[in-house]
Amino acid sequence: MRILLLIDGASESVSDAVRDDPGLVDAVGVVRTQVRLQKLDFWLRNPDYLADELLTEYEQSGEERVVVAGRDDSGLEEPEVRRYPMLRHHFGAYEPLDNALAVLRSAGLVARRRRGTVSRVRQHDYFLLEAGRSVAREVLQQAPVFRYYVERVELVVALADGLGEAS
Template sequence: MRLLLLIDGACESVSDPELADPGLAEAVGVVRTQVRLQKLDFWLRNPDYLADELLTEYEKSGEVPLLELAGAILDSEEPEVRRYPMLRHHFGAYEPLDDALAVLRSAGLVARRRRGTVNRVRQHDYFLLQPGRVVAREVIREAPAFGYYVERARLVVALADGLGGSELKKRQYLQREYAEAVRGERIGSVAVRARVRLEKLRAQAQAKGIRVGEDG
């Protein structure tokens, strides 16, 4: 369900030639490349990394809402109770998607298309089908707790705006814990470091007379 809600929130428009494919006639959106889907899922599954990236964006832009969003995550237990760590693979965070996607595909909610040749697949694209969108909306309505993933997926997509899968991978590699994780082992948390960073940035904002939520 996490992947369905992520694909729903992250998909872009489907082209007319793609809609001409009989299997994609009901497609309402697409997430292009497995790398992009994996990297978006990494931030969704690791709220501590997401919050730390929000702090980086705050330092670049000075937009206080970014600091407040990071604070809302790091002041809570979300980095601990919502964290679903991923393995460090050859090219960064990785988790096999086949099993989860097979369930969505067999239910007619998502379709996958490969680009390339028989011997070399260059790209996987993931299409959200109309029944998938309907199910995503019904789940949120009937089980409001899943709204968490909708809100976080919205943040993740905004953070990744304009970045392709390879660019997202490079950005995530800037995190020491991510880059130095042993291949085949789970990538460690940055929650402690991010919380220290948050308090430093809050103190700096307060010194400048900037109000930051209840801490301002």
């Protein structure tokens, strides 16, 4: 559920050209690159690292809105759901998303496309399908505890996209 809500909240709109792909006719959003998805998921799963990153951003920008964005006034706590530990890899935190994505893909909620050549994949793109958006909305209605992830996704996306930069 965390990955579905992450892809839903972090996705950008897709073009009509993307929908020319028969498997993406129902695509409503896309998260481009596995690195971005991994980075957002890391901050989502590790609030201490997120807080540290927000403090670093504040120190660099001096903008009060960075601190305000990081303050948790919602009273929500991370839902108690089954989770796999994130491993520290040679180049930072890394968790294979294949298991979670396989569940979402087999249910027709997301689709993945690889770009590059046969011998070298250059980029992975993760597409949210209409069914995935519907399930995400339905889950939030039936289990409001998952709003925690929606609010955190908004924060980590803003941070990744330059929360403290001048607008």
